Amino acid sequence: MSEPFAAPVVIPNPSHPRVIVVGGGLAGLAAALACADGGARVSLLEARPRLGGATFSFQREGLWVDNGQHVFLRCCTAYRRFLSRIGADGKTVLQDRMSIPVVSSDGRRGMLRRNRLPAPLHLAGTLATYPFLGPADRLRTARAALALARLDPLDPSLDGRTFGQWLAEHRQSHAAIDSLWNLIALPTLNLPADQASLALAVKVFRTGLLSHRDAADVGYAAVPLSEVHAAPAARALARAGAAVHLRTTARRVERLTADALEVSTEDGRLEGRAAILALPHDRVRDVIPAEALADPEAPSRLGVSPIVNVHVVYDRPVMDVPFVAGLGSPVQWVFDRTGPSGLDRGQYLAISLSGADREIQERAEDLRARFLPALEALFPAARAATVERFFVTREHAATFRQTPGTRALRPGPRTRIPGLYLAGAWTDTGWPATMEGAVRSGLAAAREALADLGRTRPLPQAVPA
Ligand SMILES: Cc1cc2nc3c(=O)[nH]c(=O)nc-3n(C[C@H](O)[C@H](O)[C@H](O)COP(=O)(O)OP(=O)(O)OC[C@H]3O[C@@H](n4cnc5c(N)ncnc54)[C@H](O)[C@@H]3O)c2cc1C
Numbered sequence: 212m213s214e215p216f217a218a219p220v221v222i223p224n225p226s227h228p229r230v231i232v233v234g235g236g237l238a239g240l241a242a243a244l245a246c247a248d249g250g251a252r253v254s255l256l257e258a259r260p261r262l263g264g265a266t267f268s269f270q271r272e273g274l275w276v277d278n279g280q281h282v283f284l285r286c287c288t289a290y291r292r293f294l295s296r297i298g299a300d301g302k303t304v305l306q307d308r309m310s311i312p313v314v315s316s317d318g319r320r321g322m323l324r325r326n327r328l329p330a331p332l333h334l335a336g337t338l339a340t341y342p343f344l345g346p347a348d349r350l351r352t353a354r355a356a357l358a359l360a361r362l363d364p365l366d367p368s369l370d371g372r373t374f375g376q377w378l379a380e381h382r383q384s385h386a387a388i389d390s391l392w393n394l395i396a397l398p399t400l401n402l403p404a405d406q407a408s409l410a411l412a413v414k415v416f417r418t419g420l421l422s423h424r425d426a427a428d429v430g431y432a433a434v435p436l437s438e439v440h441a442a443p444a445a446r447a448l449a450r451a452g453a454a455v456h457l458r459t460t461a462r463r464v465e466r467l468t469a470d471a472l473e474v475s476t477e478d479g480r481l482e483g484r485a486a487i488l489a490l491p492h493d494r495v496r497d498v499i500p501a502e503a504l505a506d507p508e509a510p511s512r513l514g515v516s517p518i519v520n521v522h523v524v525y526d527r528p529v530m531d532v533p534f535v536a537g538l539g540s541p542v543q544w545v546f547d548r549t550g551p552s553g554l555d556r557g558q559y560l561a562i563s564l565s566g567a568d569r570e571i572q573e574r575a576e577d578l579r580a581r582f583l584p585a586l587e588a589l590f591p592a593a594r595a596a597t598v599e600r601f602f603v604t605r606e607h608a609a610t611f612r613q614t615p616g617t618r619a620l621r622p623g624p625r626t627r628i629p630g631l632y633l634a635g636a637w638t639d640t641g642w643p644a645t646m647e648g649a650v651r652s653g654l655a656a657a658r659e660a661l662a663d664l665g666r667t668r669p670l671p672q673a674v675p676a
Pocket residue numbers: 233234235236237238239256257258259262263264265266278279280281282283459460461462489490491494498518519606608609610634635636637644645646647649
């Protein structure tokens with residue numbers, strides 16, 4: 212990785228316009244690569260000493276730990292293409308057929324599994340046999356799913372109320388909400404149904420579950436997260452001639468002339484024809500000129516929603532599947548991270564807790580007192596096992612708070628300043644704040660920048676319109 216403003220591995224054509232990308236999360240990485248592929252000279256500035264943004268790994272006492280379990284679905288096409296572009300698609304697992312084991316604290320087990328029929332019939336079989344719903348709930352759930360599939364996520368009125376209100380109107384019981392709707396809504400929207408925007412829920416359920424039979428096949432990293440994103444992206448950027456400047460915090464971006472923007476950092480100033488700000492939403496206000504946005508306060512009004520991961524290493528295997536969703540338990544989803552972590556004995560489980568307003572405040576010893584018995588209830592083998600390590604990772608601002616009313620606060624890629632663009636999972640992608648949304652936002656900003664710069668070379672990675 213280059214030092215601030217050092218030369219890239221491949222020297223790009225100096226006559227090509229320079230694009231400065233600020234932020235090295237998935238949005239910035241996707242934007243930088245697309246701009247380089249489109250023939251721009253790219254300089255990527257990242258404040259931290261590493262790339263990957265909200266997706267990263269670190270070492271703890273010899274164990275590779277992800278900051279938080281990350282999952283994608285087969286319908287995350289831009290993210291999957293990004294993985295291919297950086298040569299990392301072999302570093303993830305993607306199910307051949309959606310298959311989600313569900314375990315309840317009273318010992319019952321179920322499976323949400325699609326069949327090979329076209330959508331929405333691909334879920335009919337699993338719904339008919341799902342043990343956590345009675346016959347009346349199954350029927351009402353199927354009706355609600357069909358009604359949901361008819362809603363248009365772009366209908367502005369849907370962002371005026373919560374998914375929970377809609378579910379109540381469609382006579383969904385607490386059992387159906389807990390055992391089915393929230394099982395999907397909570398991890399994808401990072402809020403429970405009673406708080407989440409109906410518009411975003413419709414996007415998730417329509418795109419992920421109800422449109423194509425294979426859309427919800429589940430994928431996750433087979434190696435530490437930084438090996439899926441940061442390391443391969445750094446290599447791809449170097450090969451594409453982009454310069455990456457780590458430990459470089461952008462302070463301010465300003466338009467100098469009709470043709471030039473300047474990004475100032477602690478180390479100096481960098482001039483480019485265009486700049487893409489791919490920053491977290493709560494950081495944009497510090498860097499962007501107020502006149503760039505119709506409502507300069509909009510990004511910070513998006514709020515934040517936390518994710519907490521509880522990490523437990525047992526001296527022996529206690530869970531016999533790669534991941535499980537928990538019911539009637541504080542455990543939402545739990546993943547076996549033994550292989551990626553490099554653990555050579557025992558089993559490493561990572562419990563992923565979305566919408567974790569309670570857990571973000573809870574002391575590690577209190578989480579331990581709550582979650583170890585909860586794991587024992589889900590996995591009886593844990594009762595005889597010894598806990599060798601227990602620790603917690605917390606992300607206070609994992610995503611913006613995806614409540615009703617947020618659609619209007621998410622700007623598109625263009626700002627009011629020519630040559631200055633926005634990216635980030637929080638921008639108006641139509642998707643919730645996810646890896647897919649981040650990549651799409653980066654590609655959308657790159658597409659606008661390249662078009663304005665007159666670079667019409669087709670991009671190797673398809674850019675969603
Ligand atoms: C614990 C956790 C679990 C998650 N689970 C999932 C999941 O299962 N599936 C899923 O799809 N999504 C998940 N997400 C969401 C997903 O990770 C994010 O939506 C996505 O990675 C955001 O990418 P981004 O590029 O928009 O922003 P970020 O990743 O936040 O990148 C912004 C970058 O800008 C840098 N920066 C900030 N200020 C400056 C500055 N002044 N100058 C230069 N650089 C700066 C930051 O250091 C950062 O690297 C999860 C997030 C977390 C935190």
